[in-house]
Amino acid sequence: MKRHFPTGVIFDMDNTLLQSRINFSEMKKAIFRLWTEHGLIEPTFDWQSHTASQLIEIGRTSGRLTSRLEQEMWAAVTEIEKAGMHEAVLENHVQEVLAILKDRHHLFILTNNAYIAAEEALRRTGIAGCFEEIVAREQMTTLKPHPSGIHYIRRQYPELPATAWTMVGDSWIDGKAAQDGEVAFIAYQSNPQEMERHNVAPQAYIADLRELLHIL
Structure with missing residues (x-):
């Protein structure tokens, strides 16, 4: 039976709950090459x-984006994501914090990654069951920093x-x-100058996830 809480918490995944090994530079380069080639x-x-x-x-x-080219791009991106998530480990104190928060709030994951890569990493690290839903790019009309996933x-x-x-x-894209x-x-463990550069004003900056237990 689904429980009802008066509040909800939406977590980014990479470098928030998981120490991501995704090579984002290689991902950007792969997209750039496809776009320039075509x-x-x-x-x-x-x-x-x-x-x-x-x-x-x-x-x-x-x-100029054809469906075939878009499929090729997503295939390249997903392979890089899966390779990086295969080595991902939990950030410090994730399990103890989620164990408390899941009894107080609705918890969701919101990630620009593919669902298959996100679900596998969260399941392997033992925290998938803490969340009501893993909201990945398949559920969004537009990726973060667009608020499509928040609306969903x-x-x-x-x-x-x-x-x-x-x-x-x-990241600033989460804040935006x-x-x-x-x-x-x-x-979480963010660069204030980067946030300011993108006109993002966080409610708080934290260096340790356990701080959430006092803020939320």
Whole structure:
């Protein structure tokens, strides 16, 4: 029987709950190569200053992305994700914190990764059962920093106001998704200058996940 809580917590996965081994630089390079080979962007494009999700959206909005090319891109991205997640281990204190929070809040994962890679990593590290749902890119219309995933999660409990939800993540893209989705954001082991550069204002900065037990 599903329990009902007055609040919910949305966790990013990579470098928030799991110490990710995903080679994001290689992922961005793979996307860039595909886009340039097929004329979606110019070879001089500064791909290194963009996130993988931003590069994907640039391709999607180029007007030149075919379904076959998109499938090729996702296949390349998923292989890099699976390789990185296979070696992933838990961040410090994750299990003890989740064991307490799951009896107080609705808990969700929100990740730009493929569901198959995220579910395998969370199951292997023993924390998959702490979450009501793993929300991966398959459930989003647009990847973080777009708030599509936040909206999807909030629709699961339409009776809860935006103020009932908090997002926890390490990256500015998590914070931007939270802000645009009108929910609070807590930054974990994050760079304040990076947050400020992207106009993200966290409710709090934490260095240890156990701090959530006093904030939430």
